[in-house]
Amino acid sequence: MLKITKKVEYALIAIRHLQENQDALVSVSDLSASYGIPKEILAKTLQKLASANIVKSYKGPTGGYKASKKIAKTTLNDFFEILEGPTAIMDCYFQDGCDHLNSCNIRTPINKINDSIRNLFNNLTLADISQ
Amino acid sequence: MLKITKKVEYALIAIRHLQENQDALVSVSDLSASYGIPKEILAKTLQKLASANIVKSYKGPTGGYKASKKIAKTTLNDFFEILEGPTAIMDCYFQDGCDHLNSCNIRTPINKINDSIRNLFNNLTLADISQ
DNA sequence: TTTATATACGATTAAATTTGTCGTATATAA
């Protein structure tokens, strides 16, 4: 219930490390070894962050990842959605029909809760939660 | 990721129904049939709400549940915690040791995010999200 | 007093989601 995934947890760890070592080029193997994170999962996670320009990737030997300038300004909502898709406490929030078709009496509360959470995450940046 | 459970969904449906029919005594069978919810799950869910005095229960034939006066003032956080235990995006929030022992670099961000969410839920009542 | 129907509660099974692994391709510095 309302838990974040390991993917997001691992991404946070990686991002924090890259931010604290701004100019270093860090490989997945290094991060994986330092923090005890399965290499393949972390790799795929960083690939997603790279394609969203949150981090920069460099291929080949001596390659790895660096923090991008965009990183601090990124909102929590964008960060989560890059990794996990739309932020919603129920799937129906982003769908046309609702799960209960005829007799749904929770559309209003579900939307209110979700709006509040999205509003919260849209107004918190990765920089905000780091200090 | 950050989803609510069916238990909470079912509880919301039941609560909304009981609030809209303040004086009626509604049985689990009725609710279950009206909204297409598995009876046993809904029963256990309402039992939890009853022991927290969110709803009142009446045994025997013609028995059922009623909304209590406490219901509207209940915060979202209390409501969630009655059904699902402590609100936390990661288990370590409520534990002494953290999951990464030596090399945890995400304690601050995890706590900030969780504090924000708990603050949000503590300041929203069931009445707030219903209108 | 008997019977039917409701809540109460624990144990177990089924389904869905999340987490982790494996295999292969491509880029590039040495």
Next chain:
DNA sequence: TTATATACGACAAATTTAATCGTATATAAA
């Protein structure tokens, strides 16, 4: 040419959530 890094997709294991089953207890009505 070779070793090492990112990139990406398919699959398997593990965990969590959802649903079912079984039994006990209370109580209104016949």
